[in-house]
Amino acid sequence: EMAEMKKTEAYAFLREVDSVALQQSLRHLDTAFQNFFKQPKTGFPKFKSKKQNKKSYSTICINGNIAILNGYLKLPKAGQVRLKQHRAVPKEYKLKSVTVSQTPGGKYYASILFEYENQVQEKEMRRFLGLDFSMHELYRDSNGNEPAYPKYYRNAEEKLAREQRRLSKMQKGSNNRSRQRIKVAKLHEKVSSQRKDFLHKLSRQTADAYDCVCIESLDMKAMSQMLNFGKSVSDNGWGMFTEFLSYKLERAGKKLVRIDKWYPSSKICSCCGKLKKELKLEDRMYSCTCGNQMNRDENAAINICREGLRISGVELETERKIS
Secondary structure, three states: OHHHHHHOHHHHHHHHOOHHHHHHHHHHHHHHHHHHHHOHHHOOOOOOOOOOOOEEEEEEOOOOOOEEEOOEEEEOOOEEEEOOOOOOOOOOOEEEEEEEEEOOOOOEEEEEEEEOOOOOOOOOOOOEEEEEEEOOOEEEEOOOOOOOOOOHHHHHHHHHHHHHHHHHOOOOOOHHHHHHHHHHHHHHHHHHHHHHHHHHHHHHHHHHHOOEEEEEOOOHHHHHHOOOOHHHHHHHOHHHHHHHHHHHHHHOOOEEEEEOOOOOOOOEOOOOOOEOOOOOOOOOEEEOOOOOEEEHHHHHHHHHHHHHHHHHOOOOOOHHHOO
C-alpha cells in the first residue's frame, strides 16, 4: 500500500525519505493502536502534524546505509551530515538504528542505538543512602545534606514572560512572529538543558558514591496539580533525577529501592521508632519525647533508607552504615 501511495502525485513527498523510515512510522502507528486496544486508558493515537513543534524520524541500519565516518553521520537519502559526537564508540558495538529529531529552537539531534554484550556484576551493598523529596532543594538525604538545587525556571521566569508577551502581540503568520517563536523556544531549551545537565552530574556523583539508594514512590503529576505546585515540581525535575539515578545504578550493578508512598517516613522517630500522628506539614523540625530533635526531612530520609533496606532484605550491622 505504501509503495502504491508513493507513485501518486498527491503523496510525492513520500519519495523524499528512505523506505525503511516509512516502514518504521507504520510500525509506530501499529504499536500505538495495539496499546490503545489493550489499555484504552492510554488514549487513541493522535495525529502527528508536520506543523507540530516536535519533529523526528527513525530508520534502521541495513547493509551499512548508516555509519559514523570521520566526524560525519551517513544517513539514507540525506548523505553525510556533519556530526558533533560527544562519546567515542567502541569497535565491537553494532549500529542498529538512528532517530533524528529537531527541537522547537531549530537544533538537530541524532540518537544512535548500538547493540553490545555486557554482563553487569552485582556489587556488595556496603554504602546506603536515603533521599526524601523536597520541593525547594530537590531532596534531603539521610546524612543531612541538600544539593542546593538552582531554580533554573524560576530564575528565567521573568525573561520568559517578557518574551512570551511580545510573541502574543505579534501578527500570526508574520516573519517577526516566527523569529520571536524561535527565541522563546530557545529560552525554554536553555532552561531544560541547564536542569538536565545538573541532574546528570548529581545522579552520577550519587551513583558513584553509594551502592544502594532508597526513595519514595511519588506521583509527581498528582503532586504538581495539588495546591498549585505545578511550576515548583516541574522546575526541580525529581522524576527526571530518579530516572537518571536508576539506570546509572543499574549499569554499575547497584540498586535503587522504591518504598510505598504511604509509608509514614516523616512521622516515625528515627531514634526510638515512635509514631507521631499529630505532626503537621508546617512543622519543619521533628521533636520526639525520647529527646530526638532534627530536621523533618532528614528524619524522613533516614526512615526511608531503613525501610528500603528492610524491603531489600539487607540487615544493618551498625547504625553507622546509614549515616
